[in-house]
Amino acid sequence: LVRRKLVEKQILTDPNVSVSMKEYNSKRVEVIGEVQHPGSFPMASGMTLLRAISVAGGFNAMAKRTQVTIRRRVKGGTRAATVSVEDIIDNRIPDPLLQAGDSINIPQKVF
Numbered sequence: 001l002v003r004r005k006l007v008e009k010q011i012l013t014d015p016n017v018s019v020s021m022k023e024y025n026s027k028r029v030e031v032i033g034e035v036q037h038p039g040s041f042p043m044a045s046g047m048t049l050l051r052a053i054s055v056a057g058g059f060n061a062m063a064k065r066t067q068v069t070i071r072r073r074v075k076g077g078t079r080a081a082t083v084s085v086e087d088i089i090d091n092r093i094p095d096p097l098l099q100a101g102d103s104i105n106i107p108q109k110v111f
Contacts, residue, residue: 027100031056034063034106048095050088052104059085064109070096071103 027043029052036057044051049070059065066084087093098104 029098029100030103032103032105034060034108036060043098043100047098049083049098049104050085050095052098052102053085053106059106062108064107067107069105069107070098071105072099073101 028040029043029047030040031052032038035053036059038056041052041055049068053059053068065086067082068085069080069082071078071080081096083093083096088095
C-alpha cells in the first residue's frame with residue numbers, strides 16, 4: 001500500500017533493489033590454541049591457513065608453528081592434517097585453502 005502511494009506520487013520511480021553478499025556470517029572457521037585472539041571468525045572467500053592465523057592476531061610467543069593442525073568435517077567423520085607454517089612461509093608447501101567449518105589448532109611449544 002505504501003509502495004503504491006509512493007509510486008503514484010512519483011516519489012518512488014524505479015523500485016529496484018540490488019543485494020550483494022560481502023561475507024557469510026554463518027560460514028565460520030575456528031582458530032584455537034596459541035594465537036593472540038583465539039575464536040570463531042567469518043569465513044572469507046579464498047581464505048587460507050595463513051590468513052586465518054592472521055585474522056586471529058597471529059601467533060603468540062608460545063606457538064609451535066611447525067605442527068599446526070587443520071580439522072575438517074567430512075562424510076562419516078573428521079579428517080585432520082598437520083602442517084608446518086614455516087614450510088608454507090618458505091614456499092616448500094602451498095598455503096591450504098580453508099572451508100567453512102574448519103578448525104585450526106596451534107599447539108604450545110614444549111620446553
